[in-house]
Amino acid sequence: MTTTETAAPGGLAQLEARAAAELSPEALGYIRAGAGSRDTTRANAAAFRRWRVKPRVGRRPDRVDLSTTILGTRMPAPVLFAPVGVQTLAHPDGDLASARAAAQLGLTYVHSTQGAYAMEDVAAANGDGSRWYQLYWPTDDELTVSFLRRAAAAGYTHLVITLDTTLLGWRPLDLDIGYSPFLEDKGIANYTSDPVFRRKYMPAPAEVSPLATGVQFARVFQNPGLSWDRLPLIRDNWDGPILLKGIQSPRDARIAVRQGIDGIVVSNHGGRQVDGAIAALDALPPIARAVDGAVPVLFDSGIRTGRDAFTALALGADAVLVGRPYLYGLALDGQRGTRTVMRSLVEELRDEVRHARHRTHRTLSRSSLTRAR
Numbered sequence: 001m002t003t004t005e006t007a008a009p010g011g012l013a014q015l016e017a018r019a020a021a022e023l024s025p026e027a028l029g030y031i032r033a034g035a036g037s038r039d040t041t042r043a044n045a046a047a048f049r050r051w052r053v054k055p056r057v058g059r060r061p062d063r064v065d066l067s068t069t070i071l072g073t074r075m076p077a078p079v080l081f082a083p084v085g086v087q088t089l090a091h092p093d094g095d096l097a098s099a100r101a102a103a104q105l106g107l108t109y110v111h112s113t114q115g116a117y118a119m120e121d122v123a124a125a126n127g128d129g130s131r132w133y134q135l136y137w138p139t140d141d142e143l144t145v146s147f148l149r150r151a152a153a154a155g156y157t158h159l160v161i162t163l164d165t166t167l168l169g170w171r172p173l174d175l176d177i178g179y180s181p182f183l184e185d186k187g188i189a190n191y192t193s194d195p196v197f198r199r200k201y202m203p204a205p206a207e208v209s210p211l212a213t214g215v216q217f218a219r220v221f222q223n224p225g226l227s228w229d230r231l232p233l234i235r236d237n238w239d240g241p242i243l244l245k246g247i248q249s250p251r252d253a254r255i256a257v258r259q260g261i262d263g264i265v266v267s268n269h270g271g272r273q274v275d276g277a278i279a280a281l282d283a284l285p286p287i288a289r290a291v292d293g294a295v296p297v298l299f300d301s302g303i304r305t306g307r308d309a310f311t312a313l314a315l316g317a318d319a320v321l322v323g324r325p326y327l328y329g330l331a332l333d334g335q336r337g338t339r340t341v342m343r344s345l346v347e348e349l350r351d352e353v354r355h356a357r358h359r360t361h362r363t364l365s366r367s368s369l370t371r372a373r
């Protein structure tokens with residue numbers, strides 16, 4: 001195993017290596033995995049190293065205000081928990097622990113369709129915290145509507161539709177060890193608890209086998225025929241804001257805005273889907289320019305430190321999501337570990353903003369950075 005691509009000292013390089021000691025090879029492999037040679041995952045990290053923060057001298061602000069409001073959700077900092085499935089790979093408490101940690105920090109938690117716990121249980125753990133729901137859009141409309149109704153009833157206010165995973169990524173790290181969490185019947189309770197899924201897709205107990213479970217998973221969640229003309233189904237069944245996650249091209253961003261989407265998440269799924277895809281950070285500035293403030297632009301893929309978050313915000317993101325780092329925190333120390341990782345990242349960001357002599361991240365811009373040679 002090599003962790004050299006995550007070169008930020010004291011950041012993920014250390015965190016990942018420490019978490020590796022706590023994780024089974026299968027779990028570590030699944031979390032680290034990227035598409036193909038992991039080239040895109042490495043490119044995500046490398047893209048951040050090409051930007052440097054321009055520190056300023058003179059009077060620094062005493063207080064830095066990182067608070068923001070995204071589509072009506074108040075946030076103490078522009079940092080969210082990215083939707084991550086099967087978190088029980090990292091810790092038995094999985095998403096329950098992460099949702100509790102998010103509530104303690106006041107940060108928004110985005111619950112995955114492939115969550116290890118049912119969305120109602122995660123909502124209870126999140127209490128009066130802020131939560132959004134991430135949808136993997138099933139091939140079955142009745143199931144889609146069931147997910148949306150459950151999410152609204154459980155207090156999820158925003159819908160994040162992930163569009164880059166209509167086919168699962170080709171991830172040799174998992175293939176080499178023949179592992180997929182979705183071939184097991186555990187760690188996927190969010191959708192296997194759904195009454196429509198149970199009625200239509202759960203194999204009868206006598207027929208449960210890794211193969212039967214895998215076939216049902218593929219039937220429901222591999223949805224390569226998805227296209228823009230399917231959006232009315234969501235609009236008819238969801239009252240809150242809708243964001244699209246997995247946008248990597250300014251063209252798609254423009255279409256999303258034209259279609260009346262409320263926000264987008266520039267992301268390449270942490271490099272897990274398309275081998276050789278553009279580094280997510282490199283996709284951000286042209287997309288931010290194309291959107292030109294029409295809707296909020298969120299960003300993820302490769303953020304490991306407060307400095308990385310600073311860079312993404314300066315290049316046009318309104319807020320950032322963080323994936324693997326909080327999972328490593330979860331592996332190391334459950335709820336407390338996740339909370340520590342996310343709090344550290346927020347405080348590092350605050351420090352960077354202060355050193356750049358801004359009172360708030362909202363005034364950061366391209367001129368806060370310089371291109372590294």
Ligand code: FNR
Binds near residue numbers: 112268
């Ligand atoms: C993910 N991601 C993800 N995204 C999503 O929309 N639904 C999901 O269920 C999952 N599941 C998932 C599992 C694991 C183990 C990982 C590592 C990632 C992608 C996630 O939301 C986010 O886009 C990336 O993790 C961001 O990249 P970093 O922060 O991990 O580099």
